[in-house]
Amino acid sequence: MTTTTQFKVLEQNHPRVDAYEKVTGRAAYASDVYLPGMLACKLLPSERNHARIVSIDTGAAAALPGVRAVVTGTDFPDVRFGSGALRDRYVMPREVVNFVGEPIAAVAADDEATAQEAIELIKVEYEDIPSVVNPLAAMVDGAASVHPDLESYEGYGFTLGHNVSTLLDADRGDVEQAFRDADVVVEDVYRSQGINQGFLEPMACVADVEPSGRLVIYASTQGPYQIRAGLAAVLEMPVSRIRIVPMELGGGFGAKLRLAFEAFPALLAMRTGRPVKLVNTREEVFTMNGPRLPVTNYVRSGVMNDGTIVAREAYTIFDVGAYLGAGPNSGIGHGIGAYRIPNFRLRSYGVYTNKIYVGSYRASGVADMTFAVESHMDHIAHEIGMDPYDLRLHNALREGDVSVSGAVVPSNGLIETLEAIKETMEWPRQLEDGHGLGLALCEWRSGSGPSTAAISINDDGTVSLLTGSTDISGSDTSLAAIAAEALGIPMSSVIVAKRDTDMAPYTGQSGGSRVVYSQGTAVQRAAEDTVQKLMALAAERLGVPEDALGCEDGRVYVMDNEPQGLTFVQLAAASITSRGGPIIGTAALSSMPYTPVFAAQAAEVKVDRDTGQIKLLRYVQAQDVGVAINPMAVEGQLDGGVVQGIGRALTEDQQFDPDNGAVRNPSFASYLMPLAIDLPEIEDVLIRVPAEDGPFGARAVAEPPGFGPPAAIANAVYDAVGVRVKQLPLSGERVLAALNGEYDDIPFDVEALRLAEGII
Amino acid sequence: MKQPLTLKINGENRLLLVEPFYSLLDCLRDEARLTGSKKGCDEGDCGACTVLLDGKPVTSCLVLAHSAHDAEITTIEGLADVDGLSPVQKAFVEHGGLQCGFCIPGLIMSATGFLQANPEPTEEDVRFAIGGNLCRCTGYNRVVEAIMAAAAEMRESA
C-alpha cells in the first residue's frame, strides 16, 4: 500500500534544516563554546577496579600556578543517583572505586596543559577490595560483591544476591509440556562482545555560573531535561537554578541520554566563579563513559517437523559493569524475535562486575538478542531441513497475534519486508564456492515518552516550531516536515526554534526511537490545534460557521464558495489584533500505543578459507517505515544503522582485561569501526504500511537496521563454508578456527539458573 | 610559553600566539577560533580534523602548529565564499551526505583535496580516498554519492 501521492511535503527529499551550518563548519558543538576567562577541566581516573580510597592528596596539584580549583568525591553532596529507579552510584566516588578509569578527582586550571600537569601531581593511596570481572563468575556463590550494601540503596527491588542488579522475566503457556511435545529441540549459546557507541564527538560541556548564581551548562546531550534533573540531584540544587543549553550533537546513539560528567565542571565553576570547559579525550570516552558490555545468551527451542516453533526458553546474562548505567531493559521481548511462539520462558539478568558501567546504545541489548535468536533460527532450519526463509515466513508474527508484552499486533509490513528481501537478494540462489547468503529479521517498536510541541504563527504566515527534543538523526527536519504537511505550508515556512531547557516545554530524551514517532505526533497535533484556531478566527472574520470552512495550501476557504477565504498570512496578521490574540497551537502527550517496526535483511559474503576473513559483497535491508517523512533522511538512518551493525558483526570488539576489567583497546586505532573502504553500497528497500498511530502513519526507523547484520552475516558464513560461529565479532581468527574444527562452544550452566528459580 | 606565529589560513595571514607544543588543530581552534575543524580523537584515527596543507589533506592533530608557517592552510571555513557553497559542500547538502555533522568538515576537506588531484574518480577511488575518515552516522552511502556528484559537477563547470 502506497500513500505517497496524497502528501505535499512528506515522502519528498528535503535537505536537513542544519545542513548549511554543518557543511561550512559553522554548526557549534559543545567543544566549540569559548567563553571569556574560561578554565579547562581535566579528570583523574582510578587505577584500580575495586578499592577503598585511603587518601587523595591534592595539595601539590592545588599549589601549581594556574590551578584554580581541585575537587574530589567528598566535595559533592553525599547523594547517590542512578539511570533509573535504582540509585547505585555517586557522581564521583567518595570512598570506594568500582572500575578502572572511574574519575576520582577533577581540576580546573587556566589551560589544559596546566590542568593535566596538576592531575599528574595528585597522589592516591588505594586499598584493594576483592573484585569480580566475569559476570558468570559473579553469579556464583562466594563471588566477590561489587555492591555489598546494595540492598540499602534507594530503589533496589530485589534480593537475589550474587551481584544481580535486575531480573526481567516473561512467561506464557506450558513451556515444559511444549518441549516434551516438540519433534526437535535445538539449543545454542551465543556471546556478543562489548560495543562502544562510537559517536565522533567526544563528551563535552561548558559550565558557567551567572551572576545570579544560576548554573548554565552548554552540553552535548540527547536529554537536556535529564541532565538538569541529574545535576539537580547530585548538586542538591533546585531544577529552577539550572539551565541546560543543548549544543549541536555530534552523535550520541544512547550514550548521551543522561548525566555524564557535567557535574565536574559545574562544581568547579561554582567554586571558581569562572566558566569551566571539559572535553573528554577519546581515551576517556572509551574508559569513563559506559559502553555496551558483553552478553551471553542461552536459547532453546522446541520445533515441530513442519517448522512450527512451539516453545522457547532464553536466558540472557547482561554484564552491567559497576553501575546500572542502562538496564537490559530493551532486551527481554527479543528472546522471541518477530515470531509467534505460544509457549515461552524468558529471563534477562543484569549482573554487576568491576568494570566500566554499562551504557545505552541504539536499543540496548536488542542487537545482542537478535544475533542469538536469528542465528538460532538458521540452526533450527538446518536441523529440520527447511529453507531459512520459509522457516521465518512460517513462524512470522501476523496482525492480531499477541506480542510478548501482551499487546495485540496491529497491521504491519513484516511479511512484505521478507518478500522484498527474497526478491532483491534473489533468494535462494546457487553461488560459487566460498560464497553465501544469510538472512535476519529485526523487530522493534516505536517509542513513547513525554512529548510536547508549540507552534506559533508569525505575522507573515510562517510559523515557529518549538519542541524540547534535541536534534538527533535529522529529527528537526522531520518535525518541520510534519508541521508543514499538517499546516499545508512549505517546509521553508517553518522555523525550527533553537531551544534550551528554559524556553522549551518539557520533553523526554531524544532516543529509543521516540522523537519522530511520539514527538512527531505532538507536532502534528499542535499543528492541528493551530489549524483549529485559525479556522475559528476565519469563521469569525468570514461570518460563517466553522464547519462550513475548508483548509488547504495555507488558505482557509468557505466550502460552498471557494473564492471566499483567507490565507494563513491574512489570518496571522489578523490574529495579532484579534480578540484571541496571536495564534499558538500546542499539544502534549505521554504514551502512545504499541506500534511495531519490522525489517528483513540479507547479506552476501565471500569467505577466505585460508584466512577466515569475511568479505561483505552485498547488504540489503527492507524495513517497514510506515510513511517516509523524508526518504533521504530515512535511508540515511537505515544506512548508518546497518553499518553500525556490520561493525558489530565483523570488526568492533571492546575488550576488557580479564584480571582488572580495564578497557584494553581505548582508541579508534584498536576499536575498529567500519570505514567506507570496507563496505559495499548498502541497498535499502522502504516498505510502507502506515502505522495506525504516529504522525501520518510513520514508524520509528533508526534502531532496527543495526540489529540484523551479525546474524545475517553469520548465517551467510554458514551458507558459504558450513561453519557456525556463535561469538562476535566474526573475526578471521574465529572463522578459521571453526573451519579447522577448533572452535569451542561457549560454556553456560543453564541448570544452575533453572535451579535457582526452582523451575526444576 | 606562547610564541608568535604567522600562518596563512584560507588565504589570509594570521598573526597568532601559540604554545610550541600545540598541534595545528589546537592552534586553529583555540587561537584562530576556526572551530570548524573537529577533534574526534587527537590521534590521527578519525579524520575529523582534516585540513589542506598546500592542497593536500592532512590530519591537523598530527601537525605541529609551528611547523606550518610556510604552508597554505585551507580549512572548512575557507571553502564557501559570498557566492555560496563549494561544489563539494553543495553536493553534501543536496545528497543528504550528513547527519550529526561532526565528521563532515573532515570528509569535505578530504574530498576537496582528492577531487582537485583526481577529477574523474571511480566509486572505489572515492572510498579509498576517504579511507581515513570515520563517520558513525551515515554508513557512507550518501557521502560517496555526494562526492561522485560533486566530481561530475566540477567536471561540467571546468
Add this chain to the structure above:
Amino acid sequence: MARFDYLEPHSLDEALRLLAEGGDNTRLVAGSTDFLVRWRTGVWRPDSVVCMQHVPGLDYITWNPDDGLSIGALATVQDIEQSDEVRNRYPALAAGATAFAGVQVRNLATVAGNICNASPAGDTLPALLAYNAQCRIVGTGGERWLPLDEVFVGPGRTALESGEILTEIRLPAPAENTGGLYIKHSPRGAMDISAVGVASVVSLNADGACASARIALGAVAPTPVRAYGAEGRLVSQTLDAANIAEAGRLAAQSCSPIADVRSGADYRREMVRVLTERTLSHAVATAGNPPSYDDIRRLAVQTAW
C-alpha cells in the same frame, strides 16, 4: 602532556648541532605522526623537539640504473605511493605504501620515520627489507651506510646513535625479471596497524628458476625480519606450488609472534604461511611485468583474497 620547546633547523648541520646540544632530552621529528601520538599518551616527554621539515633538499625520490631508488628523509609515504618509479620497479613497496593508514597520515608520515620508529608492524619495512634497502646515517662525526636489517635492534630501537639522522634510503635496482608484492593482514581496508605483513620479492632466471628470493615479515617478531630459511629453500628451484607452500611453512616456523588485542599468536603464524604463499605466487606471476596500480591497491590489504 608535558610541555616542550619547538626548534627549527634550516640545514642538516644545524639539525645535528641542535640534537647534539639537546642530548637525550630532545627528539628529532619529521612527519610527527608517531611523535605526537606518543607524546600525548605520555610515552615520550622531551624538553624540546627538533623539527626536520624545513631542512631543504631532503624530500626527493629519484631513480637511476646505477644507484637504484634513492629516498630522501623527508619523502612521505604518499610520495612513495604516488611514484611511478616505485609502482613499476618496486611494486611491493608501493603496496606497503598504499596499505599504510589513510591519505591524511600518508601525506605527513615519512618513510625514514617509519624506519626510525622501528615498529615491528611498520608497513613499508618488509618491502624495504625485501628490496635490500641501505641507509645513509649522518652524525656530527660524518656519515655511514648500514643495511636496513642491521638498523633494527628491537621494538622501537634502532642502531642509530643519539644525535644521528637517517638522511637517505637506497634500494638497489632490481634485476631484470623481478616481481614482488606486500600484503597487509588487518581487519579493515585502511587505518589499521598490521596484524601481519609479508613482502616477497623474487627474481627469475631466463629458464624460470629462482635467481633470488627475499621474504620479509612484519608484526611477527620484535622487529621486521627476513625469512632467510624460506628464501634459501627457493633459490635455484622452480617456483611451483609445492616449493612455494614449503617456503610458506618455513617462513611461519621462523617467526615468533605474540598475542595482543589484534590477534592470537597461532593465527599470526598461520597468516605468515598464507601470505608468504600468496605474495610469492604473485611475485612469480608478475615477474618482469608489474601489476597496475589498481591491482596493487586491491591486493595490498588482505581483507579477502
